[in-house]
Amino acid sequence: MVMPMHSLYGHYEARRRLARAVHRDKLPQVVLISGPAGVGKQRLALWLAQLLLCERPETEPCRDCRSCRLVEGLSHADLHWIVPILRPKASDPEKQVEEATESMASVLAERRAQPLYAPPEGMASHGVASARVILRRAVMTPVEARKKVFIVGEADRLVPQESSQEAANALLKLLEEPPADTVMILTTVDPNRLLPTVRSRAAPLRLGRLPDEEVRRFLEQVLADSVPAAKRESRTRRAQGSIGRAFQDEDEAATKARRLGQAFLEAVLERNALKQFERALSQNPWSARGDFTAMLDAVADTLNDAAREALGHEPVGEVPRVLRGRSPEALAKASTDVRATRESAQGNVNPQLLIASLGALLAETL
Numbered sequence: 001m002v003m004p005m006h007s008l009y010g011h012y013e014a015r016r017r018l019a020r021a022v023h024r025d026k027l028p029q030v031v032l033i034s035g036p037a038g039v040g041k042q043r044l045a046l047w048l049a050q051l052l053l054c055e056r057p058e059t060e061p062c063r064d065c066r067s068c069r070l071v072e073g074l075s076h077a078d079l080h081w082i083v084p085i086l087r088p089k090a091s092d093p094e095k096q097v098e099e100a101t102e103s104m105a106s107v108l109a110e111r112r113a114q115p116l117y118a119p120p121e122g123m124a125s126h127g128v129a130s131a132r133v134i135l136r137r138a139v140m141t142p143v144e145a146r147k148k149v150f151i152v153g154e155a156d157r158l159v160p161q162e163s164s165q166e167a168a169n170a171l172l173k174l175l176e177e178p179p180a181d182t183v184m185i186l187t188t189v190d191p192n193r194l195l196p197t198v199r200s201r202a203a204p205l206r207l208g209r210l211p212d213e214e215v216r217r218f219l220e221q222v223l224a225d226s227v228p229a230a231k232r233e234s235r236t237r238r239a240q241g242s243i244g245r246a247f248q249d250e251d252e253a254a255t256k257a258r259r260l261g262q263a264f265l266e267a268v269l270e271r272n273a274l275k276q277f278e279r280a281l282s283q284n285p286w287s288a289r290g291d292f293t294a295m296l297d298a299v300a301d302t303l304n305d306a307a308r309e310a311l312g313h314e315p316v317g318e319v320p321r322v323l324r325g326r327s328p329e330a331l332a333k334a335s336t337d338v339r340a341t342r343e344s345a346q347g348n349v350n351p352q353l354l355i356a357s358l359g360a361l362l363a364e365t366l
């Protein structure tokens with residue numbers, strides 16, 4: 001079933017600037033939208049695509065013409081939403097392009113059914129096959145409209161040069177001089193993560209966090225059924241201007257992190273079980289870096305709770321049996337070790353390696 005996309009919330013100044021540029025026919029052909037996670041960068045890109053393809057555009061897309069409705073159903077033939085995908089398995093370039101096309105289509109099918117999507121898997125990227133998909137579609141004439149619009153979400157994951165310098169060069173050339181009927185909208189959390197050669201070819205548009213009232217409005221209008229009124233206020237505050245954060249069920253995520261954290265501590269304290277835990281982790285790669293840091297936070301919280309309990313205070317959360325009867329000093333030091341590891345987890349470090357070294361450290365401390 002196709003669910004219509006939710007409306008765009010906030011970013012009124014950005015919309016005004018974009019609409020003015022579209023009406024004066026002055027919109028740069030390559031635009032880079034950046035801003036915090038979950039504030040609606042790709043949703044704004046879709047809004048801009050809708051405005052460009054609308055049959056009766058004014059300062060907003062009409063949301064009623066055939067084009068507008070096709071865009072909202074993610075099925076306009078001239079809208080190319082390029083999403084990060086896992087690397088195709090085939091070795092033949094032609095087969096890779098086919099596989100990439102299918103992967104993208106299945107992600108879009110999911111988004112048609114559920115327009116509120118979670119961030120893509122950590123391993124998903126725009127590799128050489130995706131670059132070839134873009135290059136092929138860029139030379140086609142538009143099917144329905146006079147223009148074609150490409151949205152490249154998470155453009156910092158653009159890495160075609162990893163396996164083909166040729167595709168990377170062709171993509172850069174395309175960004176430098178797109179066909180006259182083509183607009184490319186890239187989005188990223190941080191423009192500095194983009195290849196400088198890509199960044200320098202795009203006109204930047206920076207988005208800020210949304211005001212609380214926009215997040216509140218989103219929760220009321222889109223998630224009224226799943227988030228009870230009593231919880232909307234705390235969700236709004238926790239969201240810090242990010243609709244993406246507002247719709248994530250963090251209670252569920254926190255419970256999962258806590259469970260995983262306890263399994264880790266148990267593995268550490270049973271000494272020889274750590275290898276087993278590492279193996280289990282390597283078979284179940286982190287879908288997002290956020291999950292990993294959430295687990296480390298949960299481990300530190302659990303250790304703090306145990307230290308509190310050891311000092312005769314009431315712990316905030318449950319303390320696993322393996323941590324009972326240990327010295328508060330050791331528990332506090334272990335918690336500090338975990339926080340230090342969490343700091344390094346911000347960088348580009350392999351989670352499996354961090355887990356192994358943290359496990360060894362904690363086994364010594366506790």
Ligand SMILES: [Zn+2]
Pocket residue numbers: 053054055056057061062063064065066067068069
């Ligand atoms: Zn329209």
